[in-house]
Amino acid sequence: MAEIYMYADETGDLDMTGSKGASAYFGFGTAVFEGDHGHALWEGLQLRCQLERRGVSLPQGLHAKNDSHTTRNEVFTLIQAQAPRFDTTFLLKENAYERVRAAGPMRLYKLAWYLHFKEIVRRVSAPGDTVYVIAASLTTNRKEGSARHALTDVCQQLSIDREIVLCVWNAPTSWGVQVADYALWAVQRVLEGRKCSWYEPCVEPTMATIFAPWGKK
Template sequence: MSDHFVFADEAGCFKFEAGGHASRYFILCTVRMESCEVGAELLELRRHLMAKKVIEDEAFHCTMDKQKVRDQVFAILGKHKFEIDATILEKAKALPRTRPDEPTFYKYAWYYHAKDLLPRRFKDGDNVLISAAALDTAKGKAAFRNAFNEVIQQTGKHLEHTTVFHLAKTDPCLQVADYCAWALQRKWERGDRRSYNLIAQKITSEFELWRFGKKMHY
């Protein structure tokens, strides 16, 4: 069986309120690849930019990076083979019972994403490393890590899989997921397709979970 790698990140916040700085959507994004060469090239770019004093941060982070840095990162992403799956959750349509706390809503998002992703994209016995970017929130990382692990155990029973929950700065391929999630968020939140168009050909699913829902809960 084949070896596969999945890297995940999310976009949007856990504020369930209208207006202000709250995001309209929570977006869970995964990238699937059989080779992690894109990560090696991103590390090389980071060293090059640091040598020229263009960047000082430990890792690429799309929200914080300058546009000239984003342009170079997206240029590298465009050269490599990987596939993107995204689940889009409009937070106002989420039933209150799905969001009593942040880890519970995170678990729901992962369940709806993984229950189709894992059976559809991987064959029985495939060996898959599933790496999610750790969330550093006031509620603590452990609850989010446990939610993630429980969902993968439930939805990935047919796989030989390993899960890791690390900070995005520890793996450049997690930074690929960060960039893809950011591009998706810009499209859904602002109608800005500039970065989205650079990755659009790699998107194999972009599923709006409650697209037929009518009731808003706030």
């Protein structure tokens, strides 16, 4: 029996109205480390401290969307060396089913998590394993309690033959969540046809799945 550590983050917003400024996709991405990966966590802490020493203020941790080009380059270089398994699921919101639109934003959130997690948990673990799911607390809107319930419900549905331990933490507390965020950011840029020079060397080699059940832009 093995211990699997799955770090999860979400991307995009939950707006399905097509309003200006809304993201094209909503989705989840995970970075998976198997067994003891304390050294990887230590390297993430070291990098953050070294950046602070050089004058880069990171009170909220690393976030690909907000970090500078120089910081991104250092983070992606470390991610390339650590090489966790990446999986992503993107739902193109303009193709959302009417029943999903009618049910509202949290239905989209839970569906994205379900579609992602139900496949990936079976691919990265076996019956009898323990899977620690460290998920970033929701930052898209104020419905954090509803989001936690959605994550919990899906994990419980899929814990029949393996133990799933859900941890919902603020992203700045977890290097693994920040790694998942960086991978999501890179994949989303590629899906949207934008340049990302780090994707091929740092993310693609261990990118196991890019699932887009509602199509791509």
